Amino acid sequence: MSKRESSKYKIDRRLGENIWGRPKSPVNRRQYGPGQHGQRRKSKLSDFGTQLRAKQKLKGYYGDVSEKQFRRTYEEAARRRGDTSENLIGLLESRLDAIVYRAKFVPTVFAARQFINHGHVNVNGVRTNIGSYRCKAGDVIEVRQKSKQLTIVMDSVQLAERDVPDYIEADHNKMVATYNRIPGLGDVPYPVQMEPNLVVEFYSR
Template sequence: MSKRENSKYKINRRLGVNLWGRPKSPINKRETRPGQHGAKRTKPTDFGKQLMAKQRIKGYYGNVSERQMRRYYQEAIRRKGDTGENLIGLLERRLDAVIYRMKFAATVFAARQLVSHRHVKVNGRRVNIASYQVRDNDTIELTASAKQLTVVLEATQLAERDVPGYVEVDHKDMKGKFLRTPSLSDVPYPVQMEPSMVVEFYSR
C-alpha cells in the first residue's frame, strides 16, 4: 500500500471534492474543509478558481510536483493543438496513470508504488519511473511476483470504476496495451476537470 493511503484523503477535504470517486472518502460524510474555519466559504477570485483547477489535476494524478506540472505545461504549449487537451494527454501517458487506468492498483498512489518497486514492465523492460511517458501501442505488464499480490488482485475486482476505451487489459494475464492518447472527454474523471484554467494559471 502507498504510504499516502491515509493522507491522500486530506487532499479531498482540502479541495472539497471526492477527487477519485472512492466510497471511503471522508468528503462523503463531511464536505467542509479541515480545520477550525473549514466551514467558512468565500467567493473565489479568478486566480483562486485557476489555482483550484490546478490543484485538482495535480492531486488527481498523485500530487504531481509543481516542477513536473510546469514541465508538462511547457511541453503542452510546444505541441500542436489545444494546450489543455495536450496537458491531459501528457498526464494520462504517465506510467502510474496507465497502471491505475488498467485497474492494476486501487489508487494512483498504489500504482506509483508498483512502478517504483520495479513491478512493471513496458514492452518487456522493467521501468521504475512513475512519470515515464507511455507511447501508443506500448505493452504494459506486471512482473510474475506482482501478479500474485493481494492488493493487485483486489484492485482488478473493484466495481467503482471501469477501464476506459483508450487502454485494453487482460486481468487474467495482468497485461495490457495503451492504445492512444485520450481527449479530455474520454477520461473518466469523477469530478469536473478544467485544464483550460490550468493553462490560464501558468500563462499569467
C-alpha cells in the same frame, strides 16, 4: 504507499470534492475542509483562485505530483501543436502510474506509484520503476510474473467502482494492458469535472 498516502484524502477535503470517486472519501460525510477552520463559510473565489483550484485539483488527481514536474508537463503541452489543454491531459494520461491505475492493476494512483517504484511493472518487456515514465501509443504494460498474485493486484481488478477506459486494453487474466491511443479530455473518466483550460490560464498569466 507514496509520501502522500497518509494524507491523500485531505486533498479531497481541501477541495471539497471526491476527486477520485472513492467510497471511503471523507467528503462523502463531511463536505468541508480539514482543520479547525474547515467549517468557515467559503468566500467567492477570484479568477486567480478559480484557476489555482483547477490546477490543484488536476495536480492532486495524478497523485499530487510536484509543482516543478507539473509545470514542466504544462510547458511541454504548450510547445506541442494543437489545443494546450487537450495536450496537457494527453501527457498526464500517458504517465505510467496513470496507466497502471487506469488498467485497475492497483486501487489508487498513489498505490500505482509505489507499485512501479518497487519494480513490479514491465513496459514492452523491460522493467520500469519510474512512475512518471511517459508511455507511447502501442506500449504494452505488464505486471511482472512474480507480482501477479499479490493481494493488492487481485483485489484491485475486482473493484466495481470504476471501469477501464477504451483507450487502454486490459487483460486481467494475463495482467497485461496495451496503451492504444493518447486520449482527449472527453475520453478520460474523471469522477468530477476537470478544467484544464483554467490550468492553461493560470500558467499563461
